[in-house]
Amino acid sequence: MNSSSLELLQRGAEELGLDVTAQFPAFERLFELLQEGNSRMNLTALKTEEDIVLKHFVDSLTCLRGGYLEGGLSVVDLGTGAGFPTFPLALARPELVFIPVDSTRKKIDFVRETAAQLGLQERVMPVVGRAEALGHLSEHRERYDRVVVRAVASLPVLAELALPLLREGGLLVAQKGDISADELNAGRRAAGEVGGKVQVVDPFGLPILGDARTLVIIEKLKPTSPKYPRREGVPTAQPLFWESQPKQSR
Numbered sequence: 418m419n420s421s422s423l424e425l426l427q428r429g430a431e432e433l434g435l436d437v438t439a440q441f442p443a444f445e446r447l448f449e450l451l452q453e454g455n456s457r458m459n460l461t462a463l464k465t466e467e468d469i470v471l472k473h474f475v476d477s478l479t480c481l482r483g484g485y486l487e488g489g490l491s492v493v494d495l496g497t498g499a500g501f502p503t504f505p506l507a508l509a510r511p512e513l514v515f516i517p518v519d520s521t522r523k524k525i526d527f528v529r530e531t532a533a534q535l536g537l538q539e540r541v542m543p544v545v546g547r548a549e550a551l552g553h554l555s556e557h558r559e560r561y562d563r564v565v566v567r568a569v570a571s572l573p574v575l576a577e578l579a580l581p582l583l584r585e586g587g588l589l590v591a592q593k594g595d596i597s598a599d600e601l602n603a604g605r606r607a608a609g610e611v612g613g614k615v616q617v618v619d620p621f622g623l624p625i626l627g628d629a630r631t632l633v634i635i636e637k638l639k640p641t642s643p644k645y646p647r648r649e650g651v652p653t654a655q656p657l658f659w660e661s662q663p664k665q666s667r
């Protein structure tokens with residue numbers, strides 16, 4: 418990465434109250450591995466250094482707003498893709514343990530290899546699978562402190578997929594774009610249905626670029642009914658309380 422990209426990374430991080438200068442070599446290695454991986458498979462549509470720095474690295478770091486990811490927590494990254502937001506968060510917060518989850522095996526293989534290359538294999542432990550299935554397995558159900566999610570689905574879908582994985586008192590940290598009142602309303606009702614409550618809605622601008630983002634925090638208040646998550650594909654095809662809406666990833 419060139420020096421202006423590193424400067425952008427630090428400027429973006431500073432806007433979030435972070436100093437990532439000590440992690441520059443690791444971010445540079447992550448950038449290289451992403452480019453190598455992208456030449457073998459389609460990992461990300463973002464190709465320029467500036468886009469990757471701002472729209473992947475800094476964008477992922479915004480999940481740290483509000484301090485909901487602090488302390489020695491276990492954090493599921495649901496629908497991690499090429500490892501976002503896991504990698505930037507794991508580099509910035511050495512006390513967190515991540516369980517990146519994705520239904521696509523080749524993406525999880527990439528995340529596992531990248532974690533090893535970055536020396537993060539002790540606290541980045543990827544799992545291949547669909548949230549609909551993992552949410553019913555005793556080794557994953559109601560086990561985790563946090564679920565973090567970026568660019569995967571609408572809020573009611575995220576509530577149904579994530580809340581079963583959280584222990585009581587755990588939090589879903591959903592990083593969204595500009596969320597509509599209808600989506601938020603459906604998300605609130607869905608959260609209630611699966612044992613949670615929307616506690617915080619925090620709209621903000623992506624550092625440097627200003628693109629609209631919203632951090633939505635849902636707290637798990639009581640056990641999720643065993644009927645959730647519904648079987649594979651149903652949460653997305655028929656989102657709770659929002660059935661007429663189109664599929665959405667941000």
Ligand SMILES: C[S@@+](CC[C@H](N)C(=O)[O-])C[C@H]1O[C@@H](n2cnc3c(N)ncnc32)[C@H](O)[C@@H]1O
Nearest residue numbers: 496497498501519520521546547548567568569
């Ligand atoms: C648009 S990508 C976003 C990836 C990453 N979070 C990011 O911000 O770059 C969505 C990812 O979620 C995964 N995904 C979607 N639904 C899923 C589910 N029900 N269970 C597990 N993974 C899922 C997809 O395979 C895909 O890799």
